[in-house]
Amino acid sequence: MFYREAGQFKASYGTDQAIFPIAQDKWFVLAVVAAAYLVVPLVANSYWYEVILTPVVVMSLSALGLNVLTGYCGQISLGHGGFMAVGAFAAFKIATAFPELNVIIVFLISGLFAAFAGVIFGIPSLRIKGFYLAVATLASQFFFEWWFQQVGWFSNYAPSGTITAPSQEFMGVVISGPSATGVVKYLIGLTFLVFFCIVVKNLVRSHIGRSWMAIRDMDIAAEIIGIKPLQTKLLAFAISSYIAGVSGALFLFLMRISLEMEAFDIIAISFPVLFMVIVGGLGSVMGSIFGAVFIIGTPVFIKNFPELTTASVILVLAGLSVAWLTKYGVWRWVPLVIGVPLAVFVFFQKFASNTAEHIVLMFFGLSIVLVLIFEPNGLARLWQIAKEKFRLWPYPY
Amino acid sequence: MNATARKKANENAETMLSVEHVSLSFGGVKAIRNVSFDIRKGEIRAIIGPNGAGKTSMLNVINGFYHPQEGTITFKGEKRSDMRPHIAATQGIARTFQNVALFKGMTTLDNIMSGRTLRMKRNMFWQALYFGPARREELEHREYVEEVIDFLEIQHIRRQPVGKLPYGLQKRVELGRALAMEPDLLLLDEPMAGMNLEEKEDMSRFVIDVSEEFGTTVALIEHDMGVVMDLSDRVVVLDHGVLIADGTPDEVQSNQDVIDAYLGISH
Numbered sequence: 001m002f003y004r005e006a007g008q009f010k011a012s013y014g015t016d017q018a019i020f021p022i023a024q025d026k027w028f029v030l031a032v033v034a035a036a037y038l039v040v041p042l043v044a045n046s047y048w049y050e051v052i053l054t055p056v057v058v059m060s061l062s063a064l065g066l067n068v069l070t071g072y073c074g075q076i077s078l079g080h081g082g083f084m085a086v087g088a089f090a091a092f093k094i095a096t097a098f099p100e101l102n103v104i105i106v107f108l109i110s111g112l113f114a115a116f117a118g119v120i121f122g123i124p125s126l127r128i129k130g131f132y133l134a135v136a137t138l139a140s141q142f143f144f145e146w147w148f149q150q151v152g153w154f155s156n157y158a159p160s161g162t163i164t165a166p167s168q169e170f171m172g173v174v175i176s177g178p179s180a181t182g183v184v185k186y187l188i189g190l191t192f193l194v195f196f197c198i199v200v201k202n203l204v205r206s207h208i209g210r211s212w213m214a215i216r217d218m219d220i221a222a223e224i225i226g227i228k229p230l231q232t233k234l235l236a237f238a239i240s241s242y243i244a245g246v247s248g249a250l251f252l253f254l255m256r257i258s259l260e261m262e263a264f265d266i267i268a269i270s271f272p273v274l275f276m277v278i279v280g281g282l283g284s285v286m287g288s289i290f291g292a293v294f295i296i297g298t299p300v301f302i303k304n305f306p307e308l309t310t311a312s313v314i315l316v317l318a319g320l321s322v323a324w325l326t327k328y329g330v331w332r333w334v335p336l337v338i339g340v341p342l343a344v345f346v347f348f349q350k351f352a353s354n355t356a357e358h359i360v361l362m363f364f365g366l367s368i369v370l371v372l373i374f375e376p377n378g379l380a381r382l383w384q385i386a387k388e389k390f391r392l393w394p395y396p397y
Numbered sequence: 398m399n400a401t402a403r404k405k406a407n408e409n410a411e412t413m414l415s416v417e418h419v420s421l422s423f424g425g426v427k428a429i430r431n432v433s434f435d436i437r438k439g440e441i442r443a444i445i446g447p448n449g450a451g452k453t454s455m456l457n458v459i460n461g462f463y464h465p466q467e468g469t470i471t472f473k474g475e476k477r478s479d480m481r482p483h484i485a486a487t488q489g490i491a492r493t494f495q496n497v498a499l500f501k502g503m504t505t506l507d508n509i510m511s512g513r514t515l516r517m518k519r520n521m522f523w524q525a526l527y528f529g530p531a532r533r534e535e536l537e538h539r540e541y542v543e544e545v546i547d548f549l550e551i552q553h554i555r556r557q558p559v560g561k562l563p564y565g566l567q568k569r570v571e572l573g574r575a576l577a578m579e580p581d582l583l584l585l586d587e588p589m590a591g592m593n594l595e596e597k598e599d600m601s602r603f604v605i606d607v608s609e610e611f612g613t614t615v616a617l618i619e620h621d622m623g624v625v626m627d628l629s630d631r632v633v634v635l636d637h638g639v640l641i642a643d644g645t646p647d648e649v650q651s652n653q654d655v656i657d658a659y660l661g662i663s664h
Contacts, residue, residue: 013539014532202527206535207510207517210503214511217500224460225578226486226515235521283502 003390019201025387036190041183049182055296056289057189058250062269063276063288064193064200065243070274071282072204073236074216075125079137080244081269082121082144085261086114087245088252089154092163095176095253096156103168103176107192107249114245115238117144122237126230141266148261164258176253185254192250193289196243201285203239212236213283279371281380290379294367410437412471413614414459414582419468421454421638428454429465430638436582441608442616443629443646447658450635452618453495456584459616460492461485473581487515491580493571495587495618501560505570508559509545512577513538545573548610549603565596572603576611583607585617589624597621601628626650634658 003024010016020026044053066080090110095103121140125133148154148161155161167177174180175188203209211232214222219229252259262268272295280291301308375381415435421428429451436442444452457463459470461480469476472488491512500508517538523531546552549569554562559570568588575583588604589597601624607613619625625632626646634642634649636658642649649655 013536013543017535017539199525202525203521206519206524206527206531207514208521208524210507210511211514213503213507214500214514217502218498220462220482221494221498221500222511223482224486224492225512225574226483227511228483239521 003387003393005391017205019205033194037187041187044183044186046182049186052297052300053186054182054189054255056292057186057193058247058255059273059276059296060289060292061189061193061196061250062244062247062273063280063292064196064285065240065247066273067277067280067282067284067288068200068203068212068243069236069240070277071284071287072209072216073212073233073240075122075233075236076130076134076274077137077240078134078266078270078274079121079140079144080273081264081266082141083114083118083241083244084248084251084269085144085148085264086117086241087111087248088259088264089148089163090114090245091249091252092165093154093156095166095168099166099168102170103253104170104188107246107253110249111242111245114248115242118237118241118244119234122234122241123230125233125237138266141270145261145265161260162258163252163260165253178257180254189250189254192246196246197285197289200239200243204285208235216283275368278368279378281378282376284378284380286383287378287380290383294379410439412436413438413473414616415471416455416459417469417471419455419458419465419470421451421458421463421465428638429458429635431468432635432638432640433468434633434640434643436614436616437631438614439608439612440614440630441604441628442614443625443632444616444618444635445620445622445625445632445649446635449637450658451638452635453586454638455635456492456586456616456618459485459582460490460584486578489578489581490584491575491578491582492584493568493575493586493588495590497564497567497571499559499567499571499574502558504556505551505559505562505573506542506546506555508570509542509573509577510538512574513542515578541579542577545576548576548606549573565592565599568592568596568600569603572600572607576607576613579611580613582614582616585615585619587618587620589619589621597624604628 005022005024008021008023010021015021018026020029040053062080062084065083066077069075069077087110090113091106094101094106094109098106117140121137124136128136152158152161155163165177167179168175173184175184204212211222211227212235214225214227215229215232215236222232223229248264251263256263276291276295277288278291279294280289281287371378412435415433417433419432420430432451432455444455446452454463458465459472461482461484471477472490475488500511503511517534519531519534523529527535546555549572551566551569551573554566554570559567562570572585572588575585585604589600592600604615604617605628608615617625617629619628629646631644632642632646632649633640634652634655636654641654641658642652644652
C-alpha cells in the first residue's frame, strides 16, 4: 500500500542504475540518515552514546570493511582485528608524532597502513581458498597481536602497552581524546560510516564490484572474461583493510580512548565482526549495519531491560504458537529465533544475575546457526522480504 | 546472407586461428596428439568427436587453461605456445562452458555487464565517486549490454539472480556474457547440451545470428549431429586425441574413419 513502485518509470539507464531506484527506499534511507544526524543528538544521553551509538557506528564501519572482502569478494578473513589494530596503532603513532595534524586526516592516513598490511597478508589468497585462507589470515591476526605487544615503540614505550588517544581541538570543539563529548564522537563516527557506505556502494555497483563478485561466485569463469584474480583479490584486501584500519582508529579515538592490544584480539573483534557480517548479510552494505546493531544491541537490551525481555519472551512465545500453527512462510522462524534464547535467558536469570554474558554468547551461537540454516543471506534479506510483503500487502499475490 | 553464399565468402577468408602440431598430455594420458587445424575469419567451425576425444581440452588449450607440451597456436598472426586465460580474453577470445559457469549470486544484467570488464577503464577512485566519466562509462556499457539482452530476448530476467534461472536461460545468459566481450573468436562448449528441441532451435538461431550480425568467428563443440551439420561451415573430428577428419559437413559425414569412430568397427 505504502510501498509501491507502480508509476515510477525509468526513462534512462542512469536513473535505473541509481543506488535506490525506488523512491520510497530513497526517502526512507534519507530519513533514517537525517534522524541519525538531527534527532539522535537531541534524545541520546551519554550512556547511550558510550554503550550503543558510538560502538554501533564504529563496528558497522568495521563490518562494512569485512563485508567487502568476505561478502563481496568471497575471501574469508579471521584477521580483521589485526588490521583494525594496525589502523589504531598507526593513528596513535601519527597523532602523537604530529600533534598539530587534524585527527580526521590522521584517521584517513592510518587506513593506508592497514591497507598495506592487508595487501601483504592477502597475497596467499591467490593460492589458498575457503577455510584454508581463514587459517592463513588467522596467522596475520596472531602476528599483529604479538608484534604490537612486543615492540614497545608502537605504544611509545608505555610499560603496560596501553595507548591513549591524545586530545585535539578543531574550531574550538574537542574532537578526540578523553574530554571529547559523546555527541561529537558519535557524529564523527557517523560521518565516516555514511561516507564509506556510499563509497562501498559505488564500488560494488561498478565493474570493480562485479569483478569481486565474479571471483567470489566462480573464479575460473572470471578469469576467462579477463579478470585478473590476484589484482582483484588484492584490491578487495586493500579496500577492506583500509576501512578496517580507519574503523580501528575510530575504535581507539572515539570508542575506547585508551586500550591495549588485547582489545583487538580474535575473540574481541575478529569473530564478532565476522558474526556481524554473517548475521547481517553477506554482500550487503546495509547488512553490515544491521549486523552491528544486532550483535551490539542485543546484549545491551538484555542487560538493561530484563522486564521488557521477559514480557517480550511471553509475547513472542505466544506469537510463536500462532505463527507456527499458521505456517506463514519464513516468518514462523522469527519468533523461534528470538523467543527460545530469551526464554532460556529469563529462566537462568532467576538463578544467577551474572549469567547474562554467558546467555548472550549462547544467544549469538544459536542465532548464527539459525541464520545460516534458515536465512543464509542474513538480516538484509529478511529486510528485503519484509519490503516484498509490504509491496503486495494486503493482497498475498 | 544464405548459407552457401557465406561458405563461398569464407573460402578465401584469412585464417584467424591456426593450431599446429599441438600435443597435450596429463602424465601418461595423451589428451591431444599432434593436432593441426585452422579457423577462418567469420566461419562457424565445429569440433566433434565421441566422448573423451579431447574436444574440451582443445578449447582449453586455445584459451589458455591448458598449456600444450608441443605445438604452437597462432591467433591473429601472433604465435604463442602458452598463455593465461585473462590474456586470451584481452586478445579477443571469449568462451562458454559445458556446465554453465555463471556468477550465480549476480543478476543477469550484472553477469552480462561483467563481460565488459576489460573495456572499462576508470579506476577505483572514479568508481568510488560514481560521478562524471565513471558514470558515463558505466552507462555507455549498459547500453551495449542492453543490446545484447535484446538480441538474446532475455529482457524479462534482467534483474533476476542467475542461480535461480532454468538451465536453458542460464546457457543464454552465458552466451550473452561472452557476446558482451565483443570477441573476435567465440568458443562454445556444447551450447545445446541438455536442451529440448525448441531451446536447441533458439540457440542455433542465436549462433547463426552472432556469426552473421556481429561477424564473430565461432568454434563450437556439439554432440547433436543435426545441429552441427546444419550450422557449421567446416568440421574437425577428433577421436582419442587424434584428428581423424577435417572438412565440410558433407565430406566429414561420408568419411569412413568418422563413421568408424562413431559407430565402432568390428574387430
